[in-house]
Structures are given as C-alpha cells and as structure tokens.
Amino acid sequence: MWVLLGIAVIVAGFVLRFNPLLVILASAVVTGIAAGLDPLAILAAFGKAFNEARYVSIIWIVLPVVALLEAHGLQERARGLIGRMRGATVGRFLTGYLLVRQGLAAVGLTSVAGHAQTVRPLVAPIAEAAAERQAGDLDDTEREKVKAMAAATDNVGLFFGEDIFLAIGSILLIKGLLEQYGINLEPLQLSVWAIPTAIAAFLIHGFRLWRLDRRLNRADRP
C-alpha cells in the first residue's frame, strides 16, 4: 500500500504548483523507495522507460511545418473561413465551430485553433453578438455563460476529435503501454474506436447548444 504514496506526491505537487516535471520525478523516487528499490535502480528504471517512450515526443517534428504555414497566414486564412460562417444563432454558430474543430483535430491540425488563437479573438465575440441579437438585452450572468460556452465548445471539439488522428500522443501512449503487456496494436486500430465517442460528443454538446438557443429565444418574449 505504501507505493500509493507516489500518487499522493503527484496530487500534492500539482496542487502546490511545483514544476510538473519535478513532481513526476519526485513521485517516481518515492514510489521506488516504497517498493524497496535503491535510488540508482530507480533512476535507471526511469531512464530506461524514458528512452523506450521516445516515440511519444517525436510528434514535435511537425512544428516546423505548422510554423512555416502560420508565418504565411494559415491562422488568418482559417479565421477568414470560420468568420464567414456567421449563422443566425449562437447555438448554430457554436455547433458549426464544434464540427470544424473536431474535423481539424481529427486530421491532426490541433493547433490551428485554440483559446488564444480563435476563441478569444473570434469565437467568443461572435457568440456574444449572436446571443445579444437573440435575447434582446443580455444580463451579465447570461453573457458570462455564453463566453464560457464558447471556450467549453473548443475543448469538447479538441478532446473528442484529436484521438481520431493516428499519431496523437494519447494513441501512441496506449500503443506503448499495451506493448509492455505483449499486446501489439497499430495506431489505426486504436484511432478508429475514437469515432463513436466523437459522434456522441457532437450530439450531446450540440443538443446543449440547441437548448441554449431555445433559452435565449424565450428570453426575448415578454
């Protein structure tokens, strides 16, 4: 049971906001000592695992391509594309954004959109403007909800789209972990099973956005 101390270290370290890499290393040391390993053996075990998990970090080789395209206006072009989809209501607009975000994440373009790149400058302002038009006068609580919903929609789109892409970190982590148990799977075999959840996420979140529209439209009537 003492080996669970390592989990306590992770929780405490993250709550106290120490550098997460340091917290992870400390957790490994505490866990190893609790299991009766000597410090050098723990370091060697961690080093071995780190070397074997290198494939998790090779995803960063795409950065030069992303950076080259962004320096030549990829984000501006994407904003232009999304900006033209000014639907009549906040619900329809955010549902459209959800679909685009899921689609982009599913082909590996996770950093084309995001809270800083698209939500703050574009999605939240458009959502707010649409909600104002629907409800007439928007009170502060509703305004906050609409803006928060814009950010929430970005997260849902990203989380439940990205695992459809073959080479995303989490798919590679699953592959690596299962290999330790002697189960060999290809990334494609894993990523296809992200599709049912992606569809469910779209339906559930889309339904909530539809209800947001209904609530705002009703507020319009005296």
Next chain:
Amino acid sequence: MITLHWVYALAGAIFAAFALLGVADKSNTRARRTAAFWALLALSMWAGDALGDLGNGVLVLGLVGLAASGLGRGSGAVADAVRQERAGRFGNGLFAVALVIPVTALVGTLLFKEMPGWVDGKQATLIALALGVLIALVVGCLWLRASPVVPLQQGRRLMDQVGWAAILPQMLASLGAVFALAGVGDAVGGLVSQAIPQGSLLGAVIAYGLGMALFTIVMGNAFAAFPVMTAAIGVPLLIRTYHGDPAIVCAIGMLAGFCGTLLTPMAANFNLVPAALLELKDKHGVIRQQVGTALPLLAVNIALIYWLAFP
C-alpha cells in the same frame, strides 16, 4: 529497412537545429539554458540506445533540472499585417500543404504494410508521419519561396512557447513504467477490486470508466491515469479475464479519462487559462459549462465499452 530509428534521427536533427538557432536568440534572456534543454533532447533521440539505462536517467535529471530552473522563450514572430497579406496571397493552398502530413500518415500506414522488406510494418504510421513532414517542408518551402531556415526558426519559436511541457507526456509514460515496476496498479487495483462486485463484467467496466475519469480529475491528465487504471482493471480484468478487445477497451477508456479532464482545475491550460483570457468573473466558469457535456458523455463511453468490446 527503414525503422523507427530513422525517425529518431530526424527528430534529433530538428531538436538540434532548435538548440543551435536558440543559442543565438538575443531576445531570450535564458537562451543558453533553453538551448541546452533541446540539445539534451536531441542527444536522447540520436544516442539514447547507446547511453545505457543509468545514462538515460542522468539525461532525464538534466532535462528536469533545466526545466525547473526556468526556460525562456524568444520573440521573432512574423508581424500580423504581413501574415494577413500573405493569407490573402497564398489562400487555401495553405490548407493543402497542412493536409500533406495527415494524408501521408494515413496513406503510408496502409501502403507500408504491403512492403514488409522496405519499411518496419509495426512502425508504419510514425515513419509515414515523418515522411509527410519532409514532403510538406519541401513542398512548402518551394511554393512559398521560403529559405529552409524559416520553418526551423519559426518552429523553434513555437517549440519555446511549448517549453518543458513538450516532454510532459513522455515523462508521464515513464512514471507509468516505474508505477508498474513498483506494483502501483496492483495496489490501486486491490482497492478498486474491493468495490467491484465479484464476477460482474458490467461492474468491472463501470469501475474502469469511472476510475479513469476520477483519476484524471485528481491528476489533471488522462495520460497519468491511463497506465494506472489499465494496469489495475483494464488488462487483468477486462482484457485477460473477460477477453475484451484491447483496442476498444483502451481507446474508449482514454476518452472516459478525457471526460474527467473537462471537470478538473488541474487541467489548467484547458479550463483556467480560457477563463482568464475571456475575463470571466468565475474562474471555474468554463468547467461549469462543461459538466453538462462531460457527465452524459462519460456514461456513453462506459456503455460503448460494455457493448462494443465484449461481443
């Protein structure tokens, strides 16, 4: 035969370029420390197999030490107006080049299986991804008339913005290995299995899905929860005892964890940063909006594992 080591060589070269270009960046007050971090990662990619287990452990100590002492980030972004003008000039071709990577990864995965003498079939996707990067770089530089230094220099700027978080997933995967060695999964599994009704497949599936979400809420990251819950319940119970399809159990199990990510302030970059960016009065306003999607979706994920993985 082309193996994963070719991809490691390419990744090492790119990290080495980030280090070399970073050392000369005068706008970064911690240029040397930051460059040393990427240089160590390049060393790991190039020579990891030759360093030995303890050598790799020392390399990790170096990476963590540099990260904890604080990495810097440089400037050098292309001006907004220039990018706006270029967006108009180059148009939708930008999306086409961006799509080269995923399309190559997809086609390569399927194609490389048919050429077993040429490419290591088990690593087809990653090799195809690397090939896609090379094709996109060549096509992009030729079409945009950019010097090959531009993608590396701009890529380094993006890399610096990500900073030490770049190796967080790899570190968590390694912690998972230490946890496995120390039997943490067994200990958590022991606790959890007391809560599972004996011999109940549905009970085990619910424990796995809920466990992924709860553990992710605590750790702030589904990557950390996954090795523990999979070692505790996923592999011994769902896969070995009840013969569930490992691909379905694990892929959807991970997504059950993602539902937990929507619910936790520990996942600060997704949940707290946007609240600050949008100047919300309620720090947890984004999480509050996510509850209504995360909880039903968690139930759906548990049901999907139950229905799909156990025919």
